Amino acid sequence: MAVNYSNHEVLASVERAKSLIGYQPNTPFEGGLKQAIAWFKDNWDRIAAAARFGPGMSSAVRNLVSGG
Numbered sequence: 001m002a003v004n005y006s007n008h009e010v011l012a013s014v015e016r017a018k019s020l021i022g023y024q025p026n027t028p029f030e031g032g033l034k035q036a037i038a039w040f041k042d043n044w045d046r047i048a049a050a051a052r053f054g055p056g057m058s059s060a061v062r063n064l065v066s067g068g
Contacts, residue, residue, distance in 0.1 A: 017023035027035070040047070 014025060
């Protein structure tokens, strides 16, 4: 089933969060994006290792087998 992402009720919106719950971001978008990219670069090996599992094994089964 195709998802219609042009529906503005589905998309994340700082303005909507502000009006609904009074949300105020503490980090400007550009700075937050740079921080997120740096975090992924610093942690990519751990992310890749955690996502690796053999054919036919779901991540849930892998966690049971490995105790993780």
